[in-house]
């Protein structure tokens with residue numbers, strides 16, 4: 192038998208772009224509550240996303256579905272191990288679509304094989320591709336995908352389009368969306384280049400031409416321009 196999301200508690204570790212989109216999608220499944228553990232997000236931003244912040248322990252104890260949506264870094268490597276898995280309800284599921292090394296795979300295998308949790312959905316692994324001899328593949332309570340859940344024609348089309356939109360914004364002397372290293376925006380050298388672009392103006396026609404090329408070419412070209420101007 193399956194288990195519905197209706198009236199269930201979903202917990203997300205990390206409340207960034209992907210987790211907020213998850214919250215939006217979950218609204219139509221009539222979940223009871225969305226919990227989030229994210230040390231970098233203030234409570235009002237979490238509430239605006241439809242989630243309630245709580246501790247990692249509370250999230251693992253309370254959730255029927257735990258979804259991992261944080262980056263892999265020094266603080267998140269091996270964040271989910273025996274201790275956290277032991278807090279989960281025996282009926283709960285763990286979903287990891289972020290990065291494999293955030294979850295201790297041996298501890299997860301133990302929890303699943305001893306039926307301490309009900310199941311797992313895993314798209315990412317500490318070693319990719321997942322070796323054919325992985326014990327995770329022997330469990331019927333696990334669904335695995337080869338780090339390709341997100342891959343669609345539309346995704347790759349949109350990556351290229353978004354990069355070109357960034358180029359268009361730059362050509363208008365505007366700051367592109369989704370800048371990761373925001374500190375560069377304050378640099379005088381960047382401001383000077385932005386000012387130069389405003390005066391010279393990149394021709395939108397050249398951007399249109401790139402848009403008509405293969406999306407991945409457009410993506411690379413877009414990021415090259417962004418990298419060049421912010422260097």
Ligand SMILES: NC(=O)c1ccc[n+]([C@@H]2O[C@H](COP(=O)([O-])OP(=O)(O)OC[C@H]3O[C@@H](n4cnc5c(N)ncnc54)[C@H](O)[C@@H]3O)[C@@H](O)[C@H]2O)c1
Nearest residue numbers: 205206207208209210228229231260261262266288289341
């Ligand atoms: N499976 C895939 O194909 C796929 C595709 C895209 C992204 N990802 C993974 O998903 C992750 C999340 O993507 P995103 O776009 O939402 O990133 P994001 O940067 O928008 O959000 C990440 C969130 O994690 C939070 N965070 C940082 N450290 C944390 C910690 N110690 N504990 C809890 N939360 C913490 C940040 O505050 C942030 O809100 C990415 O880092 C990437 O590894 C996987």
